[in-house]
């Protein structure tokens with residue numbers, strides 16, 4: 213694991229990180245020799261911490277340790293767009309195709325109820341992460357985008373979710389989110405806007421109150437049956453939960469398991485009431501549109517825009533480095549995109565810029581793997597939709613372990629019709645194919661968007677290129 217020790221641990225200049233105070237930050241404990249645990253969780257992001265949260269409830273006597281190479285919320289969980297959504301990287305059509313209709317419907321219901329579970333826990337643990345269930349609006353700003361939005365609404369309806377996902381006409385959409393050129397939108401109540409660093413650190417503090425130890429810095433360099441070896445020494449343990457997401461490719465044998473794909477964000481200064489009067493987003497719905505090169509935004513609890521997008525380069529050999537956490541070209545493009553959506557921002561100052569790696573498995577689908585022989589469970593692969601799913605996965609991993617430990621344990625999640633456990637996924641191609649394919653797909657996505665805006669017709673050629681290069 214040569215690369216892991218080289219990865220430095222400077223936190224990015226994110227709006228969320230800057231909002232933490234000594235009252236809300238979750239500190240870690242320093243390494244100590246002779247660590248032993250019943251369950252060792254690698255990664256103090258939302259997957260690791262939600263798992264620790266539910267495990268400490270189900271197995272109150274278990275000794276649980278969370279290790280992190282840099283501390284709580286260092287990864288994507290502390291830096292993301294703050295959409296706690298009901299989205300999964302695999303949509304309903306694909307779930308139906310691969311697992312059947314019942315699985316698809318059950319999965320969507322599980323995602324909906326996950327949002328309520330997150331709200332429940334943040335209230336119970338008094339975590340002030342600005343969680344607001346204002347829904348989400350996916351705008352259509354061209355005819356091809358409108359077609360895609362219509363198609364999405366029809367798909368949800370086909371699976372019985374017609375009361376949850378609505379098609380809005382241009383006027384209705386603009387009344388919620390006054391974007392330039394809006395021609396219609398999909399609207400759903402199933403999304404919360406959150407401050408992700410406050411959420412992650414809040415869960416971290418809650419698990420520490422329950423007796424879980426969070427040890428950092430401690431970078432796991434190998435995982436074997438009963439032993440996690442770190443840069444500082446070994447932890448003896450019964451079970452290991454690996455929740456390393458975008459950093460997984462640094463682990464031995466995992467280089468091609470998923471790729472670290474960088475997503476980038478900016479934040480504005482707090483905006484005046486007049487500006488918000490023009491723009492809308494009064495209930496704080498999150499927003500995006502259906503362009504190929506994904507964008508995502510929210511109105512923050514303190515009246516700013518936090519806005520992000522894909523398009524940063526993939527780095528040869530799945531490299532991860534602090535210097536990749538910002539990118540001037542992408543920063544300028546994201547700012548110009550946001551100003552194009554909302555011209556009222558022409559004079560607004562942009563105060564923060566940051567980014568980070570998220571994990572993309574080769575089949576673009578998240579999952580949980582169980583290797584009971586070695587006591588190792590792996591959870592993740594959320595692509596860019598992990599804020600809520602980490603909660604669901606934390607509960608499922610807890611059920612899986614508690615079920616083996618307690619004879620009368622009643623699983624809390626109805627797993628029978630959830631498609632996440634022990635999926636088989638192939639590995640990414642070796643370099644330079646990986647580099648060429650991912651960056652080629654990224655360029656094709658940008659070209660497809662420009663062409664669609666100009667011609668108002670779907671870009672079948674570049675759409676095909678994107679599918680060919682990046683999809684399963």
Ligand SMILES: Cc1cc2nc3c(=O)[nH]c(=O)nc-3n(C[C@H](O)[C@H](O)[C@H](O)COP(=O)(O)OP(=O)(O)OC[C@H]3O[C@@H](n4cnc5c(N)ncnc54)[C@H](O)[C@@H]3O)c2cc1C
Nearest residue numbers: 255257258259281287288289292293295432457597598599
């Ligand atoms: C800029 C950006 C915007 C995003 N926006 C959204 C959004 O709006 N909504 C959404 O749903 N999702 C979003 N995502 C994705 C989402 O943030 C992630 O899916 C989610 O946070 C994953 O949580 P995690 O705990 O699995 O991973 P992480 O939060 O990345 O945590 C992994 C942790 O493991 C630690 N680690 C890794 N390797 C080791 C090791 N060898 N030893 C010890 N520790 C290790 C890391 O330090 C890290 O803290 C976004 C991601 C990014 C980067």
